Amino acid sequence: MEPDIQTPFQKYASLIVIILVLLAGTFVYLYIATRNELKETSEEYFNTRTELEGNIANLQNKLATAESQNRGLQTALDIEKGRNDDFANTIQEIAGTVGVLEKLSKTDEELLQKYSKVYFLNEHYVPANLSQINPDNLYDESQDQYIHTQVLPLLENMIRDAAQEDITLYVRSAYRSFGTQTALKNGYKVTYGEGANTFSADQGFSEHQLGTTADFTTTGMNGALDGFDNTKAYSWLLDNAHKYGFTLSYPKGNAYYVFEPWHWRFVGKDLATFLFEEKKHFYDLDQRTIDTYLINIFD
Secondary structure, eight states: OOOOOOOHHHHHHHHHHHHHHHHHHHHHHHHHHHHHHHHHHHHHHHHHHHHHHHHHHHHHHHHHHHHHHHHHHHHHHHHHHHHHHHHHHHHHHHHHHHHHHHHHHTSOGGGGOOTTTTSOOOTTOOOSOEEEOOGGGBSSTTSOOEEETTTHHHHHHHHHHHHHTTOOOEEEEOOOOHHHHHHHHHHHHHHHGGGGGGTOOOTTSOGGGGTOEEEEEOTTSTTOOTTGGGSHHHHHHHHHGGGGTEEESSOTTOSSSSOOTTEEEEOOHHHHHHHHHHTOOGGGSOHHHHHTTGGGTTO
């Protein structure tokens, strides 16, 4: 009987089978372990995702609530701000009104009244402040002349600026008291009789008593007033006097006195400019309109 000879494969077949069985077992174990781990991971992911989604939803709800509250607060803030602005505007308006009233209380209301046979200034009226006009600006340096203190710088500026354009302006007459006007008018009546009423105001009706009016003459007239309308000085005043607050009181055809081209009254820059631009005269306006310019007469 021949001996049983095993091939290498046969020799190691059992070992190979054992190895294969072990590998298969290991693979199955790993597969099951991995599957369980994946299952646990999946469940953990699902739970985490669910929790996160819940948290996100909760945060979104809180955000929406906060935004709603913010909108409500912003609306309330806007309403309160509007109230505060309205209150501030009211305070400002009250302060402005108080300021205007205070300014008006310190401004002589007579300064823009119509006189010239319309309103009357009593014998006790004297401007609050009068200043002496520089003698260099007077035709007669020996006769002191006075004008309202706040008008004086504007008068001096006007005379100076005219001189720079080779225009000479001399003040012939400025402030006149009630008594001075009485004496002047009585003298005219002696000379001209009732005709004096056409060119001279009765006492209490003269713009000169306000201290804001000046009669001008110029070179070559020997101090006269008649004929002033034929001078370069008159033409210059027509074009420029409003810049300094002066206006011609009695133009041609006025209802009060004869044409007085030499007689100029200070009414403030605003009103004088308005009259110039509208080609109107002081006595063309009603008193209510004129009074609106009083607050700024010296601005």
